[in-house]
Amino acid sequence: SLSAILDKSGKIVSINRKLELLLNLKSEEITNLYTWDLLSKDQHSTIELAKRSLLNGKTWQGEIRYLNKNGQSIWLEGTATPMINPNSKKTAYLILFNDVTTRKIYEQEIIKSEKRHRDLINYSQATICTHDMTGTILSMNPAGCEILEYESHDLIGKRISDFMPIEYREQFQKEYLSNLQSNQVQEGILKVQSKSG
Numbered sequence: 023s024l025s026a027i028l029d030k031s032g033k034i035v036s037i038n039r040k041l042e043l044l045l046n047l048k049s050e051e052i053t054n055l056y057t058w059d060l061l062s063k064d065q066h067s068t069i070e071l072a073k074r075s076l077l078n079g080k081t082w083q084g085e086i087r088y089l090n091k092n093g094q095s096i097w098l099e100g101t102a103t104p105m106i107n108p109n110s111k112k113t114a115y116l117i118l119f120n121d122v123t124t125r126k127i128y129e130q131e132i133i134k135s136e137k138r139h140r141d142l143i144n145y146s147q148a149t150i151c152t153h154d155m156t157g158t159i160l161s162m163n164p165a166g167c168e169i170l171e172y173e174s175h176d177l178i179g180k181r182i183s184d185f186m187p188i189e190y191r192e193q194f195q196k197e198y199l200s201n202l203q204s205n206q207v208q209e210g211i212l213k214v215q216s217k218s219g
């Protein structure tokens with residue numbers, strides 16, 4: 023495992039070989055530095071929380087982002103546990119880490135992908151609607167709202183058939199929803215009615 027020992031003030035006493043390799047640092051290079059000196063500056067709230075826990079002799083658990091010598095981000099999930107020597111009454115901390123960098127990279131890629139997907143829907147000039155298998159509207163993009171002359175909150179939770187002329191509603195149920203449930207894909211033309219008729 024990846025591990026470090028800190029004194030009671032939060033200064034690094036030593037790190038094990040695996041952590042040296044991961045951070046691209048030698049123990050002697052960081053001895054007497056505070057552990058938060060190695061953290062990325064955007065970790066301010068995490069640093070403050072960890073400081074308070076360590077300086078009050080409490081266990082700390084969380085994720086932190088270190089920057090190695092090359093400036094690369096390394097995400098570590100760690101637990102800092104106080105160790106008290108009953109003879110000297112001195113307190114030290116043992117921190118055990120797991121490298122979660124790969125997981126964090128995947129999470130960030132998913133967030134970027136979701137944003138691209140949302141942007142594609144929101145800025146598309148085509149009407150894009152999502153609905154469940156009963157035809158209840160889950161979302162409608164701005165282009166669809168503009169065509170129907172409704173705000174999205176007026177549409178969500180209503181059935182698509184509520185916005186169709188009455189004579190087309192039964193056909194929508196039979197031909198669109200039924201086929202969609204069996205075929206997973208359905209193509210065709212839907213006639214809908216805007217707020218102004």
